[in-house]
Amino acid sequence: MAVEVVMPKLGMSMKEGTVSVWNKEVGETVNKGESIASINSEKIEMEIESPAEGTILDIKVPEGEGVPPGTVICYIGEGNEQIEEKKEKDLPPKQKKERKKISPVARKIAQSANLDIHTLVGTGPDGRITKADVLRALPDEKEKQHNEPTKHQPVSMMRKTIASRMMESLQTSAQLTITMKADVTKLTALQSELNETAAARHDMKLTMTDFVAKAVVLSLLEHPAMNSQYQNDRVETFEYVHLGIAAALDHGLAVPVIQHAEKLSLIELAKSIKSYGKKAREGRLLHDEIEGSTFTITNLGAYAVEHFTPILNPPEAGILGVGKADHMPVYHGNELCKGTILPLSLTFDHRVLDGAPASQFLSTVKAYLENPVSILL
Template sequence: MAVEVVMPKLGMSMKEGTVSVWNKEVGETVNKGESIASINSEKIEMEIESPAEGTILDIKVSEGEGVPPGTVICYIGEGNEPVEEKKARDNQSKPKKERKKISPVARKMANSANLDIDTLVGTGPGGRITKEDVLHALPEREEKKQNETEHQPINMMRKTIASRMMESLQTSAQLTITMKADVTQLTNLQQQLNGTAIARYDTKLTITDFVAKAAILSLLEHPAMNSQYHNGVLETFENVHLGIAAALDNGLAVPVIQHAERLTLIELAKSIKLYGQKAREGKLLHDEIQGSTFTLTNLGAYGVEHFTPILNPPEAGILGVGTMYDTPVYRDDELCKGTILPLSLTFDHRVLDGAPASAFLSTVKAHLEEPISTLL
């Protein structure tokens, strides 16, 4: 008996899911637990695994099509007989295509130019396609190529990101300030700790881990930044639920580390790596992308220095991290090589003004420039 595969419900608020891509076609065999399709809803993308061993009998939902949770997206059954019957019915229902009449010379010219014969209009006797018909179609084909525009359907994740970014810009008073932190000591400390961190905890410490820890400590010192303004109400949080933006092939996910203030540097680093991996594999749960009070985003890997992060509504702040670079700096009147880390803070001016926002960013900078503070 055929098994129904339905669109899962990824959280209480989910109203629609979209099939991003089918990994299997009708007639292909699948093993239980094998990935048969990718789906997405809002900011979650995940794989759909086959609930049984068998054959894909029918695909009910096309790629790019959105359907409510619980909708049957395909059927899996035993054997090939149902598939062959379906193909037979489809073949019977399709009218036979009428063969195009075309002269041998015209056919040869069309094949050489990669022209689809079915698109040509014949002006010869009985609608026969002639050499002149092919010559007439060539310039039209080239003109059409020049005017062609690629159209791609926007998946649910991209639509959600677009909607949230527009909402963020339209409903908040955003301002971005920048600073540069001298992280020469930090990079030295990172190198000293990594041997032990890898050997003892199987975790490599990154600059992002240190910045995240510095941001958490700074949020505890400046609670106004750890707040949200929503529907005319300002809510300030005692706990830090840190969102870490993760770039995906087809969008962006922001997994949330709950109660990040309770974690040691190693525990924080492990959490960042775990959620980043789950985001890339499309395995984030709905609850794991909800409830952030502040967000961290890093474009350093792309060579970006300062940039303008957009608030993750309804949060009051988001910290952007740029790429590190070496430059000459003065220390005790001596010129030496230093490593600089650009920081970009976007904050909601409705919640706090430039001075307290600058004080928060200065505290982040201080923790990074005295990195031992992130360990105590």
């Protein structure tokens, strides 16, 4: 009996998932646990593994199409096995419409050339559109010589969500960015010293992001106005800190949320940051793990960026951007020494608080980073 492969539900709030890429075609054999497709939903992208060994009998959802969780996206079974008619009736209305059958290679070529596949005539089995069919529909070589080459790529669900949230953020809030530089010379020395113990006891190393995250949590507790959001003509301030840590992915950005960060020690916070970062890169984050943040940190130091203008993660009132720490001469008292300077960029919602309290918050973060022992006490 054919096995159904369905669109998984990646969280309570998930309403739709999109098939990004099919790794297999109809008629190809698969092993249990083998990746057969990539899917994405808002900020989450993951691989779909085959639940059984067999042959891809039918692909019900083409690349680029979004469907609700629980929708059958393909069937796996024995070579010439027939799929029972009743399973087709179980599909949601969106899946019952007639679709063009097209090979993955042909689909990619058509998308790159901006061709509407519904206008193409397929010469393959059962009217399937082949690579040759698409190539025949492309403009002839003379016409192509007169046009600049253009690459067309469909926008993924993740990219659409990021674009929508960023535009919403800029259009619905009064954003202002202020910057400071923190002398983290003492912090880098402490970091190096603590990493010997952290490696021996916890099999991990502490990063600059870990210390910044702890400094931010402590500062938010001292300046709760920054730990707020503006909604429905009122400001809501939180007594807890749900800390978002932006994580760069191959095809976008995810912001996993560390719940109740105010209750975690430096080591516990560092472990959470690393764990969620790993899950984000592997596409294993659930919707519930990227929602509910009250403040966000984004670090572009690894890309040699200094000061930049982070965009608020709505509906939060603040986001801290961390740049690349650089060595430069600094005065320690009257003595000129080699120091390490860390650029900090704070974007805040001017509807929630003004420049003075925002500056006080950033100054407190700076103070913790410049006196790192206070982070540990």
